[in-house]
Amino acid sequence: MATALILGLRCCILACIAVGMLLAEHLQNAVNETWAWLLQQWWFNSVYFETVWAPVCFTVLLVPMYRLIDSIPLFDRYKIDKKHRFIPFTALEMLKTGVFYMAPLALLDTFMVKHYKGCGIDPMVWKIKRQTWVQTTRALPAEPPSVALIPIHIVCALVVFDMFFFLVHYSLHKNAWLYKTFHALHHDHATVDIHVTNQLTVVERIVLILSANEGLKIVNSHPLTRAIYVPIFLWLLMENHCVYDWPWGLDKLVPFGLMGGPARHFAHHVQGSGNYAPFFTYLDKLVKRTNGHSRKIGS
């Protein structure tokens, strides 16, 4: 049953990719038009766009989505923790995390010039921007991104983020002082829950955002790709803490068990160790193998 579902879904995904390739020109046209429209919006040109965009995706899209999922009794059977109930986000909680999240980033936005490399922006524009102290607009490329590069860049940026954050997360668990100071808060909960996604120390959250940003920068992603990346990235982080083990989850859809998924991250929270990588599994497998190997040599 489950395998038939996965097989069917994989065929659907492949069919969608094939149709997307056939309609590439139309899709590119839509991307071009979207980009031309975005370039004319003051809010998209603002240096604060990305800083505000993440909480907007979180509050307007993702929290209501998980609330809806929780209200459907049919899905209860997929709960990892059967007793779990969705606790609504209070306005105060949203406001508090919103402010804590945005304040340090808004500071960076105001005083640092944003460089979107590899999209054909004249470096002269950055030089001119650097002559003023306070930034209000970001230098955006005139050209839209290539439609094929959008998903490729998103996947690559996720892989790079996963690698960076694996190293950080692993260190946070292996050093007692680091753990206590920066990461214990994320593990301080009665049950795992999407609220835990956001339960981060300021330093930890900044490292997380910088790692995500670095992933996007390394692949020279276009600002439109960056904007599309945000809800996907947040959704993946929330999935990890959503307490549902979907039979159609990415951990089952993506072949070779490449993706970790909610059940593995739940295990990390229950055991307090293992499954350190946020999205993929290969690094934890590598560590496990290396540790097993050195233990064998040691004995």
Ligand SMILES: *[C@@H]1O[C@H](CO)[C@@H](O)[C@H](O)[C@H]1NC(C)=O
């Ligand atoms: C989209 O824009 C690019 C760059 O401006 C242009 O080269 C390309 O022909 C456009 N494609 C479509 C399908 O409109």
Ligand SMILES: [Zn+2]
């Ligand atoms: Zn942890």
